[in-house]
Amino acid sequence: MSPFSALLARDLRLTVREGGGVGLALGFFALVATLVPLGVGPDMVVLAKVGAGILWVGAALAALLSLDRLFQADYEDGSLDLIALSPLSLEGAAAAKMLAHWLATGLPLTLLSPLLSVFFDLPAPATAMLAASLLLGTPAVSAAGAIGASLTLSLRRGGLILPLIVLPLLTPAVIFGTGMVVEVQTGLATGALGFLAAFSLVTVLLSPFVAAMAVRLNLAG
Amino acid sequence: MFDWLFRYANPARFMGLSGALLPWLVAATVLTIGTGLYLGFSTPPDYQQGHTVLIMFVHVPAASMATIVYFSLAMASLFSLINRHILADVAARTAAPIGAVFTLLALATGSLWGKPMWGTWWEWDGRMTSTLVQFFLYLGYSALWNAIEDETRAARICAILALVGAVNIPIIKFSVDWWATLHQGESIVSGQVAPVFLAPLLTMMGGYFLLFLMLWLVRIRTMILERRARSLMVGVET
Known part of the structure; x- marks a missing residue:
């Protein structure tokens, strides 16, 4: 087993077994998808309009919930020092952790989204596009969360600061992600798919390097 | 290329130079903003906007400073990461609150201008949204600084955040511009501002820039003095 897949498997195991x-x-x-209609009111026409945006924001927030422990738990118990000493570069380790986080949150959230879009009366094409x-x-x-x-x-209270610094960076994802669904709903092509793909690609490619740099600074200090 | 800059990166030399420069900078700021305000108030009312056009003279410079200060912060952060110099750390940290206030001022004056002109305090338009996001970036930066106890480590880590933000600001701006737009486009360089309004506007922009430099220098000096005082206290205790 390569160091990369070993770290990936370990992180996934920890996520599953930690409860x-x-x-x-x-x-x-x-719960976000349940509370919003309760606040907005049960008007299905309104809900169909805002549904894609609500679900996108809800998914982004849900993914942020578990992010603060991504490096912190390993930093506190010293495993991060061992990972830094392992043959796997810190960049590779950051990428493995990111992938583990996505497999444990991003992917399940995506799979759950078609079910929740029923709450918002999204038609089948819009539901498929949202997923x-x-x-x-x-x-x-x-x-971006890994950064x-x-x-x-x-930080002891890192969980509070994390959303404050990550959410502003995610505005393009929310705009273009929702934009793809709006495209289907209105029939107007806006090229949101290309923009979202570009943003996602650049973020995923750069993030391991930035995260590794920050981890190095934290371990040195 | 930056040799001249590093010569003044020595805190003692910086304190000497900035101390000598500061009174002149204060005088220049007061004079420029004073002139700008005088010129602004002596302009005729706009044929469409009436006297509300005066808001432009406080709004547009604040909005451009919001970006210029972030650029300065990012440059200082770059020097902080590469050269690991204490002066760059302090410069980056102290720029953030100033930038946040300029951003808030741009949002507030824009809102006051929007009500009579567009009939709304707020519109989810590209310029406004990206300025608001920029305001949150400033807040996040300052929050991270305050949360990390070790100052040197805080400087490096926040420098990374500032540079990530610097890469992201054009993307955010571009994405929200694409999203929805009401705010007028660039008008100064393309010569769409009447000369009678352009002179006070440019004077005010210069004045705001000087104000930023002045406040920045004062804050950097204060923080260096604070650090010196603290190290003296530590010396007494041991």
Whole structure:
């Protein structure tokens, strides 16, 4: 087993066995999708209009929930020092952790989204497009989140600062992700798919390097 | 290329130079903003906007400073990461609150201008949304600084955040511009501002820039003095 897949498997095992790592994010996502119609009112015409945006924001928030422990837990118990000493570069380790986070949150959230879009009366094409946009966009959420997690890994209250620094970086994902669904609903082509793909690709490619740099600074200090 | 800059990166030399420069900078700021305000108030009312056009003279410079300060912050962060110099750390940290206030000022004056002109305090338009996001970036940056106890480590880590933000600001701006737009486009360089309004506007922009430099220098000096005082206290205790 390569060091990369070993770290990936370890992180996934920890998420599953720690109790509710995956379930908590899904539960949070489902609750957001339940509470919003209660606040907005049960008008299906209105809900169909805002549904894609609500679900996108809900998925991004749900993915952020577990991010603060991405590096922090390993930093606190010293495993991060061992990972830094391993043959795997810190960049590779960051990429493995990011992928593990996405497999444990982004992917399940994407799979749950078609069920929740029933709450918003989204037609089948829009539902399919929402799932596609989440599949494409949630890796960027995990990647941008990993940057935030690496910056805040030494902080006791990192979980509070993390959303404040990560959410502004995610505005393009939310705009273009929702834009893809709106395209289907209105029939006007806007090229949101291309923009979301570009944003996701750049974020996923750059994030391991930035996160590794921040981890190095934190370990040196 | 930056040799001249590094010569003044020595805190002692910086304190000497900035101390000598500061009174002149204060005078220049007061004079420029004073002139700008005088010129602004002596302009005729706009044929469409009436006297509300005066808001432009406080709004447009604040909005451009919001970006210029972030650029300065990012440059200081770059020097902080590459050269690991204490002065760059302090410069980056102190620029953030100033930038946040300029951004808030741009949002507030824009809102006051929007009500009579567009009939709304707020519109989810590209310029406004990206300025708001920029405001949150400033807040996040400052929050991270305050949360990390070790100052040197805080400087490096926040420098990474500032540079990530610097890469992201054009993307955010571009994405929200694409999303929806009401705010007018660029008008100064393309010569769409009447000369009678252009002179006070440019004067005010210069004045705001000087104000930023002045406040920045004062904050950097204060923080260096604070650090010196603290190290003296530590010396007393041990």
